[in-house]
Amino acid sequence: xxxxxxxVTIADVASYAGVTKTTVSRVLNNKGELSxxxxxxxxxxxxxxxxxxxxxxxxxxxxxxxxLGLIVPSIxxxxxxxxxxxxxxxxxxxxxxxxxxxxxxxxxxxxxxFLFLEDIQADGIVVCSPRLPEDRLMPLVEQFQNVVVVNxxxxxxxxLAGAIETxxxxxxxxxxxxxxxxxxRNLTYVGGPPDARxxxxxxxxxxxxxxxxxxxxxxxxxxxxxxxxxxxxxQAVRQxxxxxxxxxxxxxxxxxxxxxxxxxxxxxGIRVPDDIAITGCDDIQLATLVHPQLTTLQTPKHEIGAxxxxxxxxxxxxxxxxxxxxxxxxxxxxxxxx
Amino acid sequence: xxxxxxxVTIADVASYAGVTKTTVSRVLNNKGELSxxxxxxxxxxxxxxxxxxxxxxxxxxxxxxxxLGLIVPSIxxxxxxxxxxxxxxxxxxxxxxxxxxxxxxxxxxxxxxFLFLEDIQADGIVVCSPRLPEDRLMPLVEQFQNVVVVNxxxxxxxxLAGAIETxxxxxxxxxxxxxxxxxxRNLTYVGGPPDARxxxxxxxxxxxxxxxxxxxxxxxxxxxxxxxxxxxxxQAVRQxxxxxxxxxxxxxxxxxxxxxxxxxxxxxGIRVPDDIAITGCDDIQLATLVHPQLTTLQTPKHEIGAxxxxxxxxxxxxxxxxxxxxxxxxxxxxxxxx
DNA sequence: CTGAAAGCGCTTACAG
DNA sequence: CTGAAAGCGCTTACAG
Numbered sequence: 001x002x003x004x005x006x007x008v009t010i011a012d013v014a015s016y017a018g019v020t021k022t023t024v025s026r027v028l029n030n031k032g033e034l035s036x037x038x039x040x041x042x043x044x045x046x047x048x049x050x051x052x053x054x055x056x057x058x059x060x061x062x063x064x065x066x067x068l069g070l071i072v073p074s075i076x077x078x079x080x081x082x083x084x085x086x087x088x089x090x091x092x093x094x095x096x097x098x099x100x101x102x103x104x105x106x107x108x109x110x111x112x113x114f115l116f117l118e119d120i121q122a123d124g125i126v127v128c129s130p131r132l133p134e135d136r137l138m139p140l141v142e143q144f145q146n147v148v149v150v151n152x153x154x155x156x157x158x159x160l161a162g163a164i165e166t167x168x169x170x171x172x173x174x175x176x177x178x179x180x181x182x183x184x185r186n187l188t189y190v191g192g193p194p195d196a197r198x199x200x201x202x203x204x205x206x207x208x209x210x211x212x213x214x215x216x217x218x219x220x221x222x223x224x225x226x227x228x229x230x231x232x233x234x235q236a237v238r239q240x241x242x243x244x245x246x247x248x249x250x251x252x253x254x255x256x257x258x259x260x261x262x263x264x265x266x267x268x269g270i271r272v273p274d275d276i277a278i279t280g281c282d283d284i285q286l287a288t289l290v291h292p293q294l295t296t297l298q299t300p301k302h303e304i305g306a307x308x309x310x311x312x313x314x315x316x317x318x319x320x321x322x323x324x325x326x327x328x329x330x331x332x333x334x335x336x337x338x
Numbered sequence: 339x340x341x342x343x344x345x346v347t348i349a350d351v352a353s354y355a356g357v358t359k360t361t362v363s364r365v366l367n368n369k370g371e372l373s374x375x376x377x378x379x380x381x382x383x384x385x386x387x388x389x390x391x392x393x394x395x396x397x398x399x400x401x402x403x404x405x406l407g408l409i410v411p412s413i414x415x416x417x418x419x420x421x422x423x424x425x426x427x428x429x430x431x432x433x434x435x436x437x438x439x440x441x442x443x444x445x446x447x448x449x450x451x452f453l454f455l456e457d458i459q460a461d462g463i464v465v466c467s468p469r470l471p472e473d474r475l476m477p478l479v480e481q482f483q484n485v486v487v488v489n490x491x492x493x494x495x496x497x498l499a500g501a502i503e504t505x506x507x508x509x510x511x512x513x514x515x516x517x518x519x520x521x522x523r524n525l526t527y528v529g530g531p532p533d534a535r536x537x538x539x540x541x542x543x544x545x546x547x548x549x550x551x552x553x554x555x556x557x558x559x560x561x562x563x564x565x566x567x568x569x570x571x572x573q574a575v576r577q578x579x580x581x582x583x584x585x586x587x588x589x590x591x592x593x594x595x596x597x598x599x600x601x602x603x604x605x606x607g608i609r610v611p612d613d614i615a616i617t618g619c620d621d622i623q624l625a626t627l628v629h630p631q632l633t634t635l636q637t638p639k640h641e642i643g644a645x646x647x648x649x650x651x652x653x654x655x656x657x658x659x660x661x662x663x664x665x666x667x668x669x670x671x672x673x674x675x676x
Numbered sequence: 677c678t679g680a681a682a683g684c685g686c687t688t689a690c691a692g
Numbered sequence: 693c694t695g696a697a698a699g700c701g702c703t704t705a706c707a708g
Binding site for chain 2: 052054055056057059060065067075076081097099100102104116119120121
């Protein structure tokens with residue numbers, strides 16, 4: 001159709017407004033003192049000409065792309081999509097954009113994403129990597145200037161990266177204490193994938209809370225889910241079938257697992273919460289959609305995403321006010337464990 | 339740690355190799371005649387200095403970013419992830435990268451993605467938009483130079499965009515004819531979301547095939563799923579409960595729906611394929627994981643993704659060899675409808 | 677409060 | 693087969 005019309009540049013705006021490029025650039029960036037009239041005239045010219053600043057030229061001049069990478073192991077889980085929303089919101093507020101990179105939990109893809117983001121000259125990365133082993137994650141983080149790691153618990157990032165960690169053990173304690181307070185004594189943990197750092201942390205919290213109260217977990221009941229989703233939880237609890245009558249509390253790795261547990265119990269004719277109380281973790285929407293509704297630990301997912309990019313932005317700005325931020329969970333009591 | 343070390347540029351490489359930037363650029367781009375010695379010397383310098391070409395500077399000079407957007411309504415479905423892989427493979431082969439943009443089926447987000455890709459100056463977009471209405475999709479496509487639409491059936495893109503469409507009606511015909519040939523007479527279509535163009539197309543194919551053979555669908559049996567996933571299929575077939583004994587063939591919108599149908603039948607004590615034969619569509623992995631395994635239509639998902647970016651690349655290169663490519667499906671006969 | 681000019685790191689006619 | 697130089701569209705000291 002129309003031949004490749006020449007792009008309208010800052011020079012066009014400048015000449016239309018009767019000023020120099022410098023001035024135009026200043027109003028575009030809100031920098032320096034400008035007379036209100038000049039500013040208005042420039043803005044008008046921008047409007048009139050339909051000018052849109054070239055991100056690329058700007059990047060070359062400033063050595064910033066205003067692009068941030070967000071690496072997640074899955075995008076079909078509400079946990080990560082909520083984090084992503086939080087990250088996007090915080091990024092937009094600061095004129096940054098988020099590149100969402102899904103690794104499907106694949107280690108090679110994760111490394112690939114770092115390379116990709118480096119190639120594209122992203123200004124920073126927030127990486128949610130619950131499983132990549134430390135010795136593979138560390139070099140990537142070292143190589144890249146600005147990164148914030150979400151839930152890389154137990155890894156000493158030192159100055160290398162910012163960190164956001166949920167206080168998993170503490171959260172589990174909340175859940176366990178609640179169950180104990182309501183008279184439950186025979187609890188077991190329905191864990192996530194054994195290689196997930198968060199799952200280990202949660203298990204530790206579970207055990208500690210139990211022992212602090214003078215009880216101990218029954219190793220024979222211990223079970224894990226992989227993947228940690230609805231079906232995983234369902235299968236895990238089905239496997240507990242023959243001992244389920246001895247148990248009166250299931251502390252689940254997350255809400256999906258808990259929902260699966262719920263389904264298994266229903267099938268096995270076990271009443272929740274009468275026979276067994278069940279707690280989840282994270283408080284995703286599903287928690288209130290299942291029957292009975294889940295007692296769970298609320299993880300501020302949106303906030304985690306937002307905080308992560310704020311930390312990242314600080315680092316990019318050279319500030320590093322925070323090295324590590326600990327996120328606390330809150331117990332939400334609903335029907336599955338009143 | 340190390341202070342911000344100055345980037346190694348093409349000039350560094352040039353001086354190290356004892357040539358000009360022009361020459362370095364030439365070997366980097368494999369352009370023009372170079373003496374083998376010079377080339378080798380440059381390559382060596384590149385290696386020695388660890389030079390990495392700046393994508394941004396290159397983009398500014400060439401007005402190309404080598405970035406392609408792939409807009410999909412969902413990323414948790416194997417159908418789209420396979421398309422994405424195909425697209426990525428084809429893109430990589432040509433030194434392009436894919437930016438995966440998930441809209442969650444949200445129309446506003448979809449428009450937002452176009453804007454984002456424009457802002458970022460992506461060279462082209464392939465958009466899988468099964469639901470966005472034509473009058474919202476069209477302006478976006480018009481505005482953007484290079485786009486290829488996947489499964490925008492029934493929309494006349496003219497020169498505006500390339501198109502890849504599956505021959506849905508034809509595929510359905512294959513399925514229906516197979517069921518008829520195996521003696522089934524009382525078939526019904528378990529549809530996808532009513533606003534999904536593909537679902538309508540498939541329904542048309544279903545009806546036509548039936549009528550061509552002298553039969554007609556029973557409108558009372560017609561049902562749709564939203565969303566078109568496992569649970570959707572399950573619910574849809576449960577609703578057919580009271581008429582299910584009159585039906586001997588379920589032609590499902592896709593494999594997920596078919597798997598849901600399978601589950602519902604199992605629960606209702608209906609034997610597949612003895613009482614009812616079931617066909618799916620797309621041939622995702624799940625098709626062979628369920629029991630009985632699904633007879634289905636194989637859609638070449640990876641190929642669709644790859645073809646889409648190839649078409650896009652042609653358009654970017656100014657060629658436009660193809661305006662529309664029709665993809666044909668193949669019937670895969672398995673247990674659910676032998 | 678506003679400009680002139682150099683620079684970011686590439687590519688690409690144009691010469692030779 | 694190789695170079696010198698201009699240009700891509702911005703930003704940013706440095707002056708005034």
